[in-house]
Structure formats: structure tokens, C-alpha cells
Amino acid sequence: MELLGAAAVVLLVCIACLLSFAAWRGKSGKGKMPPGPAPLPILGNVLQVKPKNLAKTLQKLSEEYGPVFTVHLGSDPVVVLHGHDVVKEALIDRADEFAARGHMPIGDRANNGLGIIFSNNEGWLQVRRFALTTLRNFGMGKRSIEERIQEETEYLLEEINKTKGTPFDPTFMLSCAISNVICSIVFGKRYDYKDKKFLALMNNMNNIFEMMNSHWGQEKENPNSSFYMKNLITSTFDLFIAGTETTSTTVRYGLLLLLKYPKIQEKVQEEIDRIVGRSRRPCVADRTQMPYTDAVVHEIQRFITLIPLGLPHTVTKDTRFREYVIPKGTTIYPILSSVLHDSKEFPNPNEFNPEHFLNKNGTFRKSEFFMPFSAGKRICPGEGLARMEIFLLIATILQNFTLKPIIDPQEIDITPTLSGTGNVPPAYQLCALPR
Template structure:
């Protein structure tokens, strides 16, 4: 019995020594960037807080330098936590750093397919196809602007029904934003009272929360173990399956009504492309990729934008004087007799600055989505081995104190010149940068402007508590920064 215990202790010690020696070998000049010493299998789990990963890595950068290695589980991750490092990797050396890094939830959910979590040749083809199709159906054009304006009218109706009483804006905003992408992808909108549609909104909201929860982040680190164990981490895949089942149903209906001479939406276009390439055994245009890419567009075009708008409303509640100045500019440029349009934005520098500052301040994706290098890569004085995951910290760019003085303060002045005109910044990278920049950036910016200005044109937003008591710190900060729940009152103007 004693001999058995001694053997276990000896094996653990050998494993620790091997892990430490391996870490020392990989670290240092000419090797991997330095970082905290990992434990066998567990990696640096004692150094990071899964529920607040972004903040933890920021603190580690203060201790280990702006470029360091941290082990999330047994996998080494290189963190770039300074604006010049992030810009060099994502923009100057975009080809070398463009591939998608290890992201366990996305890999299990999409199995290498779709747009968000893949990086093979098929990904490139499907991404290009999706971008061209979105443009053909109006992304960045007047036709999509009219769709957004239509949805804001429905949103105003729903807000009016609250009659100035407190309400949670989560599902109202989710429905409005989601219906815009639905009109492009599915060719129709859904009623906000539709129980099935509301259930899908809840699915998406839960996916975002579960991804960034303690268990969601633990799964990212220890998926090889947790894949075989029961627990809360598995619930996220049930939510994803529900959304994909909905997408599959929509595709079946499209197959029955498809007119190849007149495709009505993204699904129709993809089905036509599948028909064109049916004799190509290596084609990326097949049913599984249709389901997955449609799922990607649906969730990416819904939840990220609605969360940004929601966080923006929270900040306007927190800073009512800023809300007042936006309303003054809306009244001066747009007035009350018509709805805001995209063309108004160039005449509204303060509003534009507020919207930019909202995105900068909340840093929705603090670490971007992970990247990787597809070959051994010399970067500064280090060598990053092929397949190593890279976390380019967007926070380090958006919170660069030389570009944005007092970056932890919410201040629209960060995007204004002294004469009050709008100030562009190369450090504004909330949609990431380089070859992996968000393909829906143009649509998201249009929605944020039109939805926010239309709400403020018609309502003054009031907090149900003293604005000074409002909490604006993310409740979860993993892959995404998730805003705290709040209620507001919308008083007609």
C-alpha cells in the first residue's frame, strides 16, 4: 500500500519536473514568450479566473510583459497585450495570423464548418460567398437601411406599450436586431410575440452567458476531459442544437419553394450554389455547411449587436447629461417630423463619438476570437510554434492611454477634435482587424446608429435607481463582456 502511494507521488513529481523543464525550454529568448510556470495538465489554472479571463490576462501582462505565454489547461496560449503587437500581428502580418485558434465550444458545435470557427480553404470560400450574398441583399445599401427603420418602428411600438413603467430591454432589442439579419438570411421577419421566436432569442442570450460563465471558460481549458463528464458545460450545446434545428426547418421550407431564377435570401442562394457544385466531391457548399454558416450569420448578426446597443443604453442611463446632448443633436439635425437615416450621421459628430465611445468602453470581445499561426513563426525576439493559439487583446488597443487619455472613463471626447468635429482613430478596433475582421461591421454600425438615435428621438431614458448607483461593470468577462441586467423607464418626449 505504501509502495503504491510512493509510486503515485513519484509519478506526480516526475510529471511536474517534466512540465517545468518543458516550460523552461519553450520560454526565453529565441523560444516561446515567458509566462507563469504551468502545472501538469492544469496549466495556469491557479493564475487565471475563468469567470474574468480578460481582466486576469491584463494583470498577468503587468507581471510578465506585453507578450507572454499562459497555459489554459495543457495548451499554451500566446497573449499579445499591447497595441503595437496586436496591430503588427493582425494587420502587418495578417496572412500569418489569420487562422482561427483553438476554441473548444466552437469546434465541438461546428465541427470545422461555417464562418466563425473554421479556417480551412472551405472557410475562405464560404466567407467570400456570404459576404457577396449579404451585399447583394443590401448590406451597406439603402435597402437594408429601410429594413432597419422598419424594425425600429416595431421596436418603438413595443416600448410605447410600457407606458413609462420599468422594463428590461433585452428581448425587445434582440427581436429588433435579429429580425434584420432574419430578413436577409431567411427572407422574412418574425413577430416579437411569436413564442418560438422568443424562445430562440432566449437560446442566443443563454449561449452568450454560458460561453462566458465559469463552466463555459473551464470547458475551453479542459474540453478533452469535460467532454466525457456531465455538468452545466453541456447545456450550451443543447441551446446550440435548438438553434440549428430551427435553421434546418427553415432550410427544408426553402427547398420546397426554391426558384433558382429568383433567389430570395441567403439560404436560397446557398441552395443554388449547392446545385451548381453538386458534381464537385470536394465542394464546401453542402447541407451541413449551409446549416452551420446560416447558424453563424443568425447568431453573430443578432446577439453581438443587440448586446452592444443594450450596453449603450445602460451607459446613457448612467450619464444622463450625455444622453441630453445626443438628443439635442438629434433635434437639431433630424428634428421630430422624420426618422433618422444613415446620411444624418455625418452631420452628428457628437452622436457618432458617443457610439464609438460605447464600443470602445465596453470592448465587447476583449480578447477578440482566438487566432493561430499555421507555421513556426518568428515574432519579435520569439518563435511561436505552428498551431499555437494567439489571444490578441483588443482591450489593450481600445484602452491605449496614449491614444485615449484616462481610458477607463466613459468620455465621448475621445473621438472629438477640439472644434467639436469627429475624430477618427486607427485604434478603434471593436470588430477586430485584418483578415478576420467581422464581416458584418457595416450592418452592425448602421443598426447601432439607427436604433439608438430613433429611441432617443422619441423617448428619454430614465434609470429606476440613482444613476450613480448603476453598475456598468461586466458581470462576465471571458470571450465576451456581458453587461449586468438592468431596467429602465422610457418617457415619451
């Protein structure tokens, strides 16, 4: 009886697999869904898609199935866009059709469909425009955003000075500095780096960013208004999580790369000394005069590819894309790493090399492949703020300190410890020696 029962289970599994395969074959092909590996019932493409390194897995699949293909995460089909041309075509050339945010479990749990990052409600565009306008308006107030960043860098320098050249982990120090810029904008005040509530907020945001890399990262009276308290609170939190953790992680990863490549750090310091000197702090206007430093900042963002998959998109109606049809509601991943690591645009893309953003005469080289903040209608609304912060923090730190590793630079591991939907650098310590 037991043998018969086992045989029946095996038979049922085989039948389910055959039916699933037949259904998959019927849905994919020209005029239908893009091609892809055959999924297992319920489990989908669990054998082909490795959650710990999704970007590399999807790159290998693109070599077999082309720049537009389908994978099944569980029972749900996901259309993957791999390469600059298809990502640009979807997010920029056909921005309206691909502007909707795709489903992401962590977004549902944290935001309940509200805010800016994960929302698709009717008020999304209103709240996004409000956030952008508010950020722009701060540039014309009594104190500009740049002044707020420069003020916070002074507090950061004080904290670094307190280490007196001894080894320290820069994680929370950088998170506090970046978050205080948002606090200054939203609340009109900053917080001490030892404030318990402030540190608790930093810890929660760090946990949420790491959770996004786990399997989970898979006006009240006016009913038409998007500006009611819960939505505004969620939108403010979006500014914090997007404007703190991503930027501070980028700077933290950047400092690790400068520890690994001390000659690049020296060249940045030479340019800072020549253009800015030591008598004043670096400012945004200096960037055009500092092509090497600007190239290093761009190369940090390109190399680490902080959000390799980008955030998911979807289509709100059946959409013909190239020779395929993407059904309404299908999740779409525009793979940003496939653009940022394009070998034709960036020779040896897996190497950290500022020359990727420099012309032969040493001037800065722009590239339309530079998409760390995504592109189109869902491009990060805080892009301008983040770029300003990354440049000013790195330039100011290197103006005042020489960063030294606690181990031989050749032994430094720059491989991300988490590499799902976001690349997180390994934990490390450094010594900051006053210049």
C-alpha cells in the first residue's frame, strides 16, 4: 500500500509538471509572453534563479533567452529587461506605459500601498511632485540644502576626529550624518549622533534595507486628497529610507574601495588640494573643476550597483513590447546592473576604474548608461540630493583625513555580503589620520 501511495504521489507530480510545462509553452513565444526557462509547479524557476545573487543569475539567463525574458518567482511570472537598449526603451522611451510600481512584499508590509516608493494609488504622482517641489524650494530658502550638508559634514568631521586615528566602523556615523540632512529638511533640526531615539531609527532603517535583500524582498475630510496624515507620514519615511540608507551605504562602500585602492585616494586628495585647498570646505560648484573626483564618485556608484535589479515596475494593461505581449499586472524588473556593467560602454566592468568616466584628455566623460537612480518617471526623486551628498561627503572627508585600512589593501574583500535586490558592503574598520 505504501508503495502504491508513493507511486501515486510521483504520478501526480509528473502530471502537474507536464500540465505546467504545457501551460508555459502555450503562454510564451512571439505574440505572447517572452521566453524563459520552464517553471516547476508552485516553485517556479527556483532551480535556475538563485536569490543570493539574482543579478548574475539573470545575466546568465539573458545569454540564453535574450534581453527580454520571463522567469517565475514562485508561481508568478516576472518579465526581465536585461541591457541598456531594452531598459531605456521601457523606462524612458515608453515611460507612461511602464511607470507603475510592481508588486514587492516588503513594500506591502512596510507601506500598505502608500507613500512614494511602493505606491501605485492615484495620489502617487501628487505626493511625488510635492516632494520634488519641496526639495527644490529648499535651494532658495534662507539655508540651501548644500549649506545643510556642509554643516552636517562639520559634525561628521568632529566624530571622526574623536577616533584619534584608531580603527572604527563608519556605518552608523555615516548613517547619522546623511539622515540628519533629511531631518534638517523635514523637521528643521538635527540630532546628536548619540541620541537613543535617533540611533533606534538608524537601526530600523538598516534592518529594513537588509530585509529588502532577503526572501521578503520578494486632509482627511477631502476623500480625493493625497495629503492626509498617514500618507504624509509614509511619504516622509520613504524620504528617510531612500535618502539615508542608500546614500550612506554608497559612501560606506566608496570608502572601502578607497582603502582598497590607495593610489586613487591619493589622486583625489591631490585634486582637492589643488582646486579647493585647506582653507575652505568643498562645495558643489567645485565639481566641474574636479573631473577626477567626479569620476571616482560616479565609478563608485557604477561599480557597486547598489540596487542591481532596480525596483519592480508593472504594466496597467496588456502591452506589446517588441515581438511579445506583456499581460496586465505582470511584474517587470529592469536590471540596472546590466546597464551599469555593460562591457561595451565600460571596458572590464567588474574592475573599479575611474577612467570609465574620463576622456583621454582628463576631462569628465558623461554616459547615458549611468543609471544608479533608475530612469524615467520612477527615477529616484532624491537623485539631486544624493549626488550632492555623496560628492560633498567624500571630498570633505578626504580633504581632512587619509584613510588607512587595518589589513593589507590587497587582502580587502570588496564583494557585497548581501546581493539580492541590493548590494551591501562587508563590515570593515578603518583608521582616519588627520592630514
